[in-house]
Amino acid sequence: MDFCNLRLPLLILAALGCCSASCPLLNTETKGVIGKNVTFKTTITSTQDFLTVTWNFNKNSVIAPIITSVLVSNTNNIDKKYTSRIIYNKTTCELQLGPLVKEDEGEYNLNIVTNKGESLSGQIDLEVLEPITDVKISSNLPEPVEFNSTVVLSCSAKGSFTYKWLNDSVLLVVDGTHIKLNAAGNELTIAEVRRTDLRGPIICIAENALESGKSPPFNLTVSYGPEKVIMTQTPTDSFLKKGSNLTLACSAQSDPPAQLQWMFNGGEAMPQKTTANITLTSIEEKHSGNYSCVPYNAKTNRYVSSQVAVVSVMGTWPKFQTQNFTNFCLG
Numbered sequence: 001m002d003f004c005n006l007r008l009p010l011l012i013l014a015a016l017g018c019c020s021a022s023c024p025l026l027n028t029e030t031k032g033v034i035g036k037n038v039t040f041k042t043t044i045t046s047t048q049d050f051l052t053v054t055w056n057f058n059k060n061s062v063i064a065p066i067i068t069s070v071l072v073s074n075t076n077n078i079d080k081k082y083t084s085r086i087i088y089n090k091t092t093c094e095l096q097l098g099p100l101v102k103e104d105e106g107e108y109n110l111n112i113v114t115n116k117g118e119s120l121s122g123q124i125d126l127e128v129l130e131p132i133t134d135v136k137i138s139s140n141l142p143e144p145v146e147f148n149s150t151v152v153l154s155c156s157a158k159g160s161f162t163y164k165w166l167n168d169s170v171l172l173v174v175d176g177t178h179i180k181l182n183a184a185g186n187e188l189t190i191a192e193v194r195r196t197d198l199r200g201p202i203i204c205i206a207e208n209a210l211e212s213g214k215s216p217p218f219n220l221t222v223s224y225g226p227e228k229v230i231m232t233q234t235p236t237d238s239f240l241k242k243g244s245n246l247t248l249a250c251s252a253q254s255d256p257p258a259q260l261q262w263m264f265n266g267g268e269a270m271p272q273k274t275t276a277n278i279t280l281t282s283i284e285e286k287h288s289g290n291y292s293c294v295p296y297n298a299k300t301n302r303y304v305s306s307q308v309a310v311v312s313v314m315g316t317w318p319k320f321q322t323q324n325f326t327n328f329c330l331g
């Protein structure tokens with residue numbers, strides 16, 4: 001069956017937006033990528049009524065022949081510029097072209113002359129896209145601080161594409177306040193960044209109708225804290241005997257880990273006391289007072305004080321007076 005000679009289907013095709021009533025091409029435009037092949041699809045299923053089939057390239061009204069197929073003699077004349085770049089399908093008249101270069105962009109014409117002297121012709125516009133390469137994410141800040149910093153992630157790539165963002169492999173959700181995306185889609189702004197915002201990994205995808213490119217996974221540490229400061233005292237008693245040992249331990253949630261400073265009676269920093277645990281051995285009355293720890297995060301520039309341990313050291317007494325312990329305390 002020669003599809004092209006049937007009037008009714010062609011009229012339907014015309015109504016569907018085909019280029020003309022006798023158009024043998026499936027589409028009026030198509031896209032290809034540099035370095036890849038493109039195939040110009042036809043609606044032809046048989047060439048038995050054809051005399052000649054010609055494909056031309058029309059660039060700025062300069063018409064260059066690609067291939068002329070003469071069916072009676074079963075010969076294909078291929079222009080030497082195209083000999084290694086096309087594959088022609090004798091059944092469908094489809095033309096595969098590639099690997100594509102930017103200069104292939106333009107209009108391609110298919111002209112067919114039938115043995116009834118009719119001619120069929122169609123045009124298809126080829127757009128040649130740049131391949132997508134070098135997709136990557138960069139941040140405006142190398143060391144963001146939780147709640148203080150506004151982080152702007154920029155995605156860049158080479159080629160022809162639009163952008164898409166993934167957070168831990170799901171489509172990133174933009175709320176328009178905390179997380180915003182610019183109109184071009186390549187800039188993600190995270191205001192008052194939170195510690196979990198940039199753990200991602202965050203991936204930028206640059207894509208077009210034909211291909212896509214992914215950035216390497218991106219993540220960034222957001223400094224936070226100190227917070228949840230806990231101090232413990234061992235033994236837990238507020239009143240301690242002279243000569244006993246007192247251990248204080250301090251912990252805080254912080255990234256990077258907090259530096260610790262131990263404070264005695266509010267204002268005085270205890271010299272050399274910067275470890276998470278401190279032990280005062282063989283304590284005396286002068287050790288009575290208020291102990292607290294102050295974790296400090298140099299990246300966030302924040303410090304928080306723990307609760308205060310109030311410690312009273314009681315003087316020694318001869319062993320036989322141990323029974324007076326209670327009285328002593330109350331006195």
Ligand SMILES: *[C@@H]1O[C@H](CO)[C@@H](O)[C@H](O)[C@H]1NC(C)=O
Nearest residue numbers: 037084085086087097098099
């Ligand atoms: C692209 O076309 C060339 C020549 O026309 C052919 O050698 C190559 O295998 C094709 N590549 C693909 C991926 O079809």
Ligand SMILES: *[C@@H]1O[C@H](CO)[C@@H](O)[C@H](O)[C@H]1NC(C)=O
Nearest residue numbers: 087088089090091092093094
């Ligand atoms: C021509 O196209 C038809 C339909 O797509 C396909 O079945 C056939 O294998 C193709 N012939 C060649 C030589 O590529």
Ligand SMILES: *[C@@H]1O[C@H](CO)[C@@H](O)[C@H](O)[C@H]1NC(C)=O
Nearest residue numbers: 167172173179196197198200
């Ligand atoms: C990524 O996902 C995590 C977990 O759901 C979320 O806490 C974080 O805010 C997200 N980050 C961005 C930039 O959307």
Ligand SMILES: *[C@@H]1O[C@H](CO)[C@@H](O)[C@H](O)[C@H]1NC(C)=O
Nearest residue numbers: 198199201218219220221222
């Ligand atoms: C980023 O992710 C990798 C792999 O999960 C992890 O090893 C690395 O510590 C992360 N870096 C940051 C800055 O979070």
Ligand SMILES: *[C@@H]1O[C@H](CO)[C@@H](O)[C@H](O)[C@H]1NC(C)=O
Nearest residue numbers: 243244245246279280281282
């Ligand atoms: C206090 O600590 C020192 C040194 O660790 C130890 O020798 C001593 O026995 C401890 N004293 C008490 C009362 O536990």
Ligand SMILES: *[C@@H]1O[C@H](CO)[C@@H](O)[C@H](O)[C@H]1NC(C)=O
Nearest residue numbers: 264265266288289290308310
């Ligand atoms: C220790 O703390 C208590 C209450 O928490 C306070 O009344 C007292 O004055 C403090 N002592 C010193 C020496 O700072």
Ligand SMILES: *[C@@H]1O[C@H](CO)[C@@H](O)[C@H](O)[C@H]1NC(C)=O
Nearest residue numbers: 145147148298299300301302
């Ligand atoms: C973060 O903000 C707090 C409160 O505004 C401020 O005290 C601190 O210095 C800031 N940290 C940095 C690193 O700018």
